[in-house]
Amino acid sequence: GAVVGMISQISGQPIKTFSVGFNEEKFNELPYARKISDKFLTDHTEIILKPEVIGLLPTLAYFFDEPFADSSAIPAYYISGIAAQQVKVVLTGDGGDESFAGYPRYRKIQWFKMLQCFPQSTIKTFEQWAIELLFGLDKQAEKLNRMDKKILRALFPDLRCFHFSEFFNGRIKKQLYGEFLQQELNHAHIERIKSMRQAGSTNTEGMNIVDRMLALDFAWYLPDDLMYKADIASMANSLEARCPFLDHQFLEFSAAIPPKWKVRRGTGKYILKKALESLLPHENIHRKKMGFTVPLHHWFRKELKDLSHDLLLSRNSRCRTLFQIPYIEKMLQEHLAYKSNHGRRLWALV
Helix, strand or coil: CCEEEECCCCCCCCCCEEEEEEECHCCCCCHHHHHHHHHHHHHEEEEEECCHHHHHHHHHHHHHHHCCCCCCHHHHHHHHHHHCCCCCECCCCCCCCHHHCCCCCHHHHHHHHCCCCCCCCHHHHHHHHHHHHHHHHHHHCCCCCCHHHHHHHHHHHHHHHHHHHCCCCHHHHHECCCCHHHHHHHHHHHHHHHHHHHHHHHCCCCCCCCCCCCHHHHCHHHHHHHHHHHHHHHHHHCCEEEEHHHHHHHHHHHCCCHHCCCCECCCHHHHHHHCCCCCHHHHHHCCCCCCCCCCCHHHCCCHHHHHHHHHHHHHCCCHHECCCCHHHHHHHHHHHCCCCCCCHHHHHCC
């Protein structure tokens, strides 16, 4: 996700590649991108992203034109601007995880088989109850503990396709949302998830659970987050981005590959990795899955501390009309004291 490659002119010049990284080693993929560049002798550009890029927030808000809480919009926009100084068209890796089951959630399906011995009517009733508990704001959902959630997600792994992006669980929303938001969003949010899941189940009846999860991500996560982010970030910099994994003929091919060749012995993207083993460094292919993430929890404890307080707690903050300010104060205090990691939640609020 951190590497953007360029189709060079057919002139014998090296292909141009671009990669963004961070000073925080845990989030930095530059060494792996450099291995690829060295192997294929590309004209490589590396960029280190620092907290100062938060100055891009007004620009990002202008171009995205709606609340967009995926923090990788920052590096996506920044690297698009750097690439646009040298090229007009880039290739990205978007769609690889959705085509070949690359996310960890695709591998956590063992418990799902236990439910299949029950009548379908019983399973449907239990599904509705699970959605209410995982995504609702009522008192019953508020009592749900961490182990309860793990069990429900294990029994219904396709709900992970929604739950992984829920920065605020029902218990937090109950304390964070103002009365208006609780009344307006709770029911609508649950019904939205039910309808999307129902549509996915209708179109994938009889499919393997991995295929059903992939279909959900193709219907929701890919177009509403990943592709939207890539499109806005690139076009805002007058850059054309193309995604080879999403070529329609390649998608028809990858969709026909049985799930057992996508997830095998606890490994996602199995057949893709096997196909490329002779071409790419072993450590690149077989290292642990890493998303295109930003070290928000570090930044909010240091460089973004004042900005977050000003935006979220000031007298004229719009948060005061939507949220319960004492809970935001509590989140900021816990984060600064290293009691909790609220990085993604604070970013969503900011």
